[in-house]
Amino acid sequence: MYHHYFGLTELPFTLTPNTSFYCDLESHRSAFEVLVTALAAGEGFIKVVGEVGTGKTLLCRKLLNELPEQFVTAYIPNPYLTPSEMRAHIARELQVEAPEQQSEQLLTQAIQERLMSIVRDGKTTVVVVDEAQALPSETLEALRLISNLETESRKLIHIVLFGQPELDERLATREHRQLRQRITFSYSLQAMSVDELAHYISHRLYVAGYQGQSLFTPRAVQLLHDASRGIPRLVNVLCHKVLMLCYGEGAMQVTVKHVQLAVQDTDDVDLPRQSRWLWFGSAAVVVILVLSIAWWQGWLTEYLL
Structure with missing residues (x-):
């Protein structure tokens, strides 16, 4: 492969969100500062939205890697889960012992007890959800209910949603107005200059x-x-x-x-300006030729008649 040809130790432009390649772009830096500030302030819901390919997953992993030790994290990379599956996933991430008797109520109680234990240790629990636009409506509502777990003075759990613009569209509906009002910090990732x-x-x-x-x-x-x-x-x-x-x-x-x-050779890119003019020029030539032939055939037919 070309990396030896250019004296590289590894391929520099893979699609894997490798945090060692994180570049401190203005949009990513601002988003990261918003996230850290909001979590330090103890906010319940935080949202980061960006178009496909703008680096949400990379930013998500950077957050997970660089949060101070005072934060206990649960990462949900594939949120297309039922409410029961979501609770079970959060329980596993937080090392909650599942109750012997299968019961949603008992599992929620076990999660709450674990969250209280984390608070007593002077730490904060953060659930990070990637691709949040894929969350089923019932699971979004289950997350909102989980976020209700709190003491008299503080939230027991903080939830960060990373998603595509479709997430905003879903939250804008009347069905999710309660969750929308819980989001106190949000940021929209921008493309590079x-x-x-x-x-x-x-x-x-x-x-x-x-x-x-x-x-x-x-x-x-x-x-x-x-x-x-x-x-x-x-x-x-x-x-x-x-x-x-x-x-x-x-x-x-x-x-x-x-x-x-x-x-x-690439899908979903914009045709370069030079290529556009070449295409338009070729199309114009074709149109002129067609009109010329049509006019000539019409003239010839009239002459023959």
Whole structure:
């Protein structure tokens, strides 16, 4: 693979949300500060929303890795669970001993006792839910009820929801108005600017061990931004492909041509401006030819008659 060709110790643009490649983008930094501040303040529900590929899972894992020891965490990566499955998952994450008799009431009581024990130890419980837009309505309501567990002075559990914009759409319905009112802190992740994208690429290459001259020309970076709309996941896909192209050609720098070829081979990207004009130009030529032929055939028919 190309990582040896460029002197890299590992592939820099994989789709795995590896926190060692975390880049301190302004949007991610602000979101992380909101999360830490809200949890320190003891807020019940916190929400982070971002489009597909904007780095929610990476931010989620960074939060789990870097929360101080005073926080006890329960991570739910796949929230498509029934209310019973959700309670059981939270119980396992918090090392709650399941009651011998299968009972939702007894399990909830066991969770509450564990939460009280955590509070007595001077710690705080945080449940982190990734892909929260996939939570069934009944499970969303079950989470709200779990968040009701509290003492006279503080919440026993804090819940962080990471989700796509569809999560906001669901919370905006009348059905979930009670949960919506419980969300005291929220943040919306934004795509990268051109300058941030250039820094993002350099950062990931540096972490992967690159030590040479700049691999990407300014025009290539601009085209990457136009095509990817500044979405990190799409940037990773395109950068991986252009480095493979460079390796295949024996080139040591990414050019506009490499990016254009990568874009043509990638779904959900915006067609580069140059390609759009080429397409429109070709379409215009076709239209002119069709009209010309139609006019000529009409004239010829009239002449023959």
